[in-house]
Amino acid sequence: MMTQPSHFIRWLTLAGTILTQFALGSVYTWSLFNGPLAQKLGQPIIQVAFAFGLLSLAMAVASTTAGKFQERFGVRKVTIGAGLLLGVGLCLTGWSSSLTMLWLCTGILVGLADGIGYLLTLSNCVKWFPERKGVISACAIGAYGLGSLGFKYINSQLLAHSSLESTFALWGAIALLMVVSGAMMMKDAPRQDVRQQSAVRDYTLAESMRMPQYWLLALMFVTAFMSGLYVIGVAKDIGENLVHLTTAVAANAVTIIAIANLSGRLVLGVLSDRMSRIRVVSLAQVIAMAGMAMLLFVHLNETLFFLSLACVAFSFGGTITVYPSLVSDFFGLNNLTKNYGIIYLGFGIGSIIGSLVASLFGGFMVTFQLIAVLLVIALIISLTLRQPGDDGKHSYRLGHAHGD
Template sequence: MNRWLVVLGAIIVQVNIGAVYAWSLFNQPLAETFGWAREDVVITFSITIAVSAFTTIFAGKLQDKIGPRWVATAGGFLLAAGLLLTSQATTLIEIYLSYGVLAGAGIGMVYVCPLSACVKWFPDKRGLISGIAVGGFGLGGLIFQPVIRFFITNYGVSDTFLYLAIIYFILVIIGAQLLRNPPSEKANDALASNNQVKRNEAKQFSTKEMLRTYPFYLFWFMFLFGSMAGLMVISFAVDIGVDVFQLDVAKAANAVMVIALFNASGRIVLGNLSDHIGRINTLRLIYILTAATLIYMSVGILNYPMFLITTSLMGFCFGGYLAVYPSVTADYYGTKNMGINYGFMYQAYGISSFAGTFILSFFPFSQAFIVAGVLCIVALVMSTFIVTPEKHRRVNFSVKQVDEV
């Protein structure tokens, strides 16, 4: 099988599940239609991200055993079912359960499959391929924005979920059929052509073995701090433009499109860069850029051009985190259990969707930027303690061996 067909399938499914980033388009229409508080509707997005991240653990383990095609297909069914039920929902609890939990679980099942498959097919280009795969996820919100706006305007918010369920179901199922794990001999040939990758693949860690190594926890918290900083700006970009940069809502809203473009490009560019200068060096560069941008947003000159520049940089760096960490997981812990291992790593991203909001509940934007910037500097320092993990072996002595000693 041509391995680029796997990449095509990955892009198709990721663009569709990535439409979750366009959830903000539903907030006001749902609030107006059913008389709900907008703040209560917004919670749906956080539930969806958290559930999807948690689901990657189980989906990753399952796809390691039975392959990505069947797991992604099942995820497509769950996503469509969740949206169908959402189209019939009349209470917030029903929205939380149908979209947040059920559709969120479908997104999590689909998300981990193309990442794991692509990394296995391209051991020589892990950063680039991870970037392309998750780049589709980043573009999903941008591509589906006009589609969602059209449906809401012409058919109402509830029916929009019905039509999206049909679209997602068809395209995700089609894309899922292209997802395959490589035959072992194909993977070995690719590994043999790259000595560095061959050395990295010498040890395949089970999840238990990975969790016994301290580099995993360094990576996990580094991932948490970086993605939290990115989501803090991305999720509240319009509010930041109005409250911090003193812009009107129309100008501040322009950042949404700009962030989506730079988010997607950052995944590809920084993922590819990590193949050439190394994962750790790329992460250090991203953390430096993130910290500097956040500190500037707190103490620098604030105007419309700088608003677009700083939010673009934050989107660019955020995309880099999501592109590099799958490759980090494969490099340090092997590809055999890549699905479930990255599922555990990905929990940092799931928690980050709440962490930024938690910080903002205690601090205004300018102070929250400083806090997030300092945490990125902490992540930068943590990167200096990363070493190649070693498996912890248990030594068992028999009674006869003890007697001989």
């Protein structure tokens, strides 16, 4: 039974996590700055935009170290450090005088700060609420998604009324203040008593990585991210080139994706506390396949195009919300930060593979075909996967390690 002070601390930690995640999500406003930075540096936009690719990769790599940092310093100190690094990285980005400095400041400093802060605060918060992991993931990851929308307005206003350097400095200061304020509200989650968790035991990272289930979950994760990140990244171009929409109409894809993405996080996150999480992932895969089938096989008009995007974005948002809790169902809560950290590398791998296939083999359709095949394989995996030690008699309880 949780004591009153512990009950208060975990809700305070949730509030701090939401505040921190909102600030960390601000990096997804990066596209606002491609044009102004390209003009300042006298470089093509594609070279400037590469900084965000590096940032995404650094985020994925940084997530693998979050668990070790938490063990040594605790969630509060590491989050404060991530906030300081984020603020400094953004400030230095504004003063970049070359592509190399831009890539270093944005791609490395901001990416590392965001990756460590994101995974650490998320997994720590989920550990505080073992009985409602799905809802808590939805709150935290939903805040991260809302951060991109909130800061889109903030950064647009800053760009309109300040110099580029001042905009980055103010963005960095606001993000730093929010992350540090959030960190001061957080406390490390207590270790879970494994004896009370009849359905799952805690596995170390080394033990988890020796199991086929770990790598099958990782493959499903890469597939989800490849489909989501690739389609979201080129949505406007698909609208213009495949559906022959005007630039203005195709740009509405950004709004459709944002709404569907957030809806997926909230709906599937809440659903995952009421039914088997592996089945929620299966549902997300079916929805993504429906979207991909429309892109591949249907003669698209404006409505069907936006519906296909909504399917992919809904699935993507839901999957990223459910996955931390799903990994804890399979391998336990106490080592979640480390166990999920390696799987989260799929974020970077998925985005790179999608872009690479498109550039090597000539565009959208080949990439869609590959994604569709991988989604079929991932669905077969999710429908047949069993938890470690599960003999198959209790497969209906997959995802209910907390005994709902």
